[in-house]
Amino acid sequence: MTAPESETAPEVRLDVDGDVAVVTIDRPRALNALSGDVLEALDAAFVQITDAAASVRGVLLVGEGGRAFVAGADISAMQGRGPEEGERMARLGHRVAERIEACPAPVIACVDGFALGGGLELALACDLIYATDASAFGQPEVRLGLIPGFGGTVRLPRVVGPARARELIYTGRRIDTEEAVRAGLVARRFPDRDALLAGARETIALIAQNSPVAVADAKHVLVAAAGRPTGEAVELEIDGFMHSFGTDDMREGVTAFLEKRTPGFSRG
Numbered sequence: 001m002t003a004p005e006s007e008t009a010p011e012v013r014l015d016v017d018g019d020v021a022v023v024t025i026d027r028p029r030a031l032n033a034l035s036g037d038v039l040e041a042l043d044a045a046f047v048q049i050t051d052a053a054a055s056v057r058g059v060l061l062v063g064e065g066g067r068a069f070v071a072g073a074d075i076s077a078m079q080g081r082g083p084e085e086g087e088r089m090a091r092l093g094h095r096v097a098e099r100i101e102a103c104p105a106p107v108i109a110c111v112d113g114f115a116l117g118g119g120l121e122l123a124l125a126c127d128l129i130y131a132t133d134a135s136a137f138g139q140p141e142v143r144l145g146l147i148p149g150f151g152g153t154v155r156l157p158r159v160v161g162p163a164r165a166r167e168l169i170y171t172g173r174r175i176d177t178e179e180a181v182r183a184g185l186v187a188r189r190f191p192d193r194d195a196l197l198a199g200a201r202e203t204i205a206l207i208a209q210n211s212p213v214a215v216a217d218a219k220h221v222l223v224a225a226a227g228r229p230t231g232e233a234v235e236l237e238i239d240g241f242m243h244s245f246g247t248d249d250m251r252e253g254v255t256a257f258l259e260k261r262t263p264g265f266s267r268g
């Protein structure tokens with residue numbers, strides 16, 4: 001499967017390889033900056049993956065070129081644009097983030113290089129951020145006279161805490177992978193791109209051993225409950241638990257354990 005092509009070579013590719021979908025942003029000359037076309041193609045790719053949920057157990061989101069995951073929204077497209085266009089593109093970026101969060105399969109942002117501005121915000125919409133040691137993260141929008149516009153003021157505080165999020169957004173400074181791991185932004189670090197992609201595939205292989213229904217239910221609750229008051233979040237978990245408690249996968253999982261055998265779960 002490939003995402004709809006843009007006028008030139010596809011700047012976003014979608015490839016499905018068994019349990020794994022790989023979404024590649026391929027605009028290396030602009031360090032994979034997010035243009036409107038790239039955002040539209042990302043939206044379409046995640047719609048396709050969600051529609052094919054049964055076969056896909058995990059998604060890798062990668063940036064081509066070896067220098068950047070995504071270096072932000074496309075600054076060259078901002079000149080001469082007014083607030084109305086800014087709002088339209090901001091909402092497009094939020095739509096892409098919501099598609100990623102609505103994808104029943106976990107999404108791993110595989111960062112090799114810069115993840116800045118809208119690039120970090122795209123990674124924050126994913127379930128996990130894995131990174132090479134040669135990566136850098138930041139929200140430098142204030143250096144352009146902007147604020148984060150793809151959810152950075154919402155998701156970054158949840159991940160690194162309000163104080164560190166404020167410091168990063170107000171200063172616009174970059175942090176390296178070591179500091180990003182310490183901050184809780186990066187879940188696992190790798191020496192190079194090959195190790196990063198292999199590690200991400202290993203994670204998906206582990207996830208693929210589990211019930212796809214339960215994994216999707218868990219993701220739905222984790223996304224819906226994020227940032228909610230405890231009482232509301234607890235009710236969302238109870239609803240999700242009740243749903244999982246009534247599934248064929250739950251019956252199979254419990255029975256398999258008691259019969260001391262490996263469960264044969266549904267295909268989602």
Ligand SMILES: CCCCCCCCCCCCC[C@H](O)CC(=O)SCCNC(=O)CCNC(=O)[C@H](O)C(C)(C)COP(=O)(O)OP(=O)(O)OC[C@H]1O[C@@H](n2cnc3c(N)ncnc32)[C@H](O)[C@@H]1OP(=O)(O)O
Nearest residue numbers: 030033071072073074075077086089090117118148149150
């Ligand atoms: C959605 C797009 C449509 C726009 C319509 C209206 C705007 C609405 C926006 C919606 C909301 C946006 C939300 C988001 O929060 C906002 C942002 O993301 S703002 C951008 C944040 N990112 C940055 O500020 C990083 C900018 N880049 C750099 O600082 C440096 O490039 C670098 C990453 C430190 C690397 O430096 P170098 O190694 O020196 O490399 P170069 O600078 O020479 O870059 C190589 C090449 O890539 C081009 N490029 C790099 N980043 C961007 C970018 N973000 N946009 C466009 N182009 C970029 C750079 O210009 C070079 O090109 P060349 O000069 O070789 O043609």
